[in-house]
Amino acid sequence: MFGGTPLVRSYLAGEKLADAQLSAVSSLIRKYRKRLFSISWFMRCLNEPIARWANAEDNVTGRFWEGRFKSQALLDEASVIAAMAYVDLNPIRAAMAHTPEESDYTSIQQRILEQDSKIAAGDKAALNEIPEDLRTAIGRLMPFTDEVPDDPERAIPYEIRDYLELVDWSGRAILEGKRGSIPGNLPPILERLKIDPGNYIRFINRTQKHRFHSVIGAVESMRNLAGDFGRSFLKGQNAAAALFSPG
Structure with a gap:
C-alpha cells in the first residue's frame, strides 16, 4: 500500500547505509510501528482506496464517505x-x-x-x-x-x-x-x-x-x-x- 521513502527502500534492498542513514531508518520504523496500533491509520488505509475505486467506477470526484469512522x-x-x-x-x-x-x-x-x-x-x-x-x-x-x-x-x-x-x-x-x-x-x-x-x-x-x-x-x-x-x-x-x- 505504501512504497516507502527511497532511504527505506535502500535499507530493505540490503544496501550499505551510513550510521546517520540507519538512524533515520530506525526513526521511520518506530513511526510505522506506532501506526500499526492506530485505528485512525487503519481506517485511512481501508477507506481511501475504497473511495478512489468507487469514484472511478462511477466516474465522479469528491467526498465519498459521509464522515470519519466512529470507534467504540x-x-x-x-x-x-x-x-x-x-x-x-x-x-x-x-x-x-x-x-x-x-x-x-x-x-x-x-x-x-x-x-x-x-x-x-x-x-x-x-x-x-x-x-x-x-x-x-x-x-x-x-x-x-x-x-x-x-x-x-x-x-x-x-x-x-x-x-x-x-x-x-x-x-x-x-x-x-x-x-x-x-x-x-x-x-x-x-x-x-x-x-x-x-x-x-x-x-x-x-x-x-x-x-x-x-x-x-x-x-x-x-x-x-x-x-x-x-x-x-x-x-x-x-x-x-x-x-x-x-x-
Whole structure:
C-alpha cells in the first residue's frame, strides 16, 4: 500500500547505509510501528482506496464517505454479541434484504452458508455455486464454541444456533416496523446475556445507539474500565443499565 521513502527502500534492498542513514531508518520504523496500533491509520488505509475505486467506477470526484469512522470499545460478551447483530442487520434496516441469508456482504450470510454440510466439508461443487468473494471467505470468521469444541479459548462463548436465532428474531422485529416491537418467543440467549429485549430492539434499530459514547458494555464493565484509566466515570452508563439489565 505504501512504497516507502527511497532511504527505506535502500535499507530493505540490503544496501550499505551510513550510521546517520540507519538512524533515520530506525526513526521511520518506530513511526510505522506506532501506526500499526492506530485505528485512525487503519481506517485511512481501508477507506481511501475504497473511495478512489468507487469514484472511478462511477466516474465522479469528491467526498465519498459521509464522515470519519466512529470507534467504540466493546467491553464484554453481551456488548460483542449485540454489536455483531447490529452490524449483521444493516441490510435489513436499509430495506436491501428481507432475511439474513439474503443480506449480501454480511458475516451472518456467511455463517448461514457455513452451516451447509457440503460447504463445511469443502465440497467443490457446492463452493462453486456461491460468489467468489464468499467462497474465499469461508472459514475465516471467528467460530462459536460448538464449531471448535477442542479450542474454546479461541471462540465466541456461545453456540452458533443461538446467534443465528437471535439475528433471525431481531430481523423480524425490525420488519414489523414498530419502534420497540417485541415478537413472541424470545431467544434464550437474550436471557443468558442479561439483555433487556425492549432496549435491545431500540439498540439494533439505531434509536438508542447515540446514548453510548466511547464504550459499550454492562455498567460494571464500564466502571471497571474507568478505574483502570484512573477515571471516576464513563459516559453511557444509563444506556448500559437499560440495555444490559441485571435481571
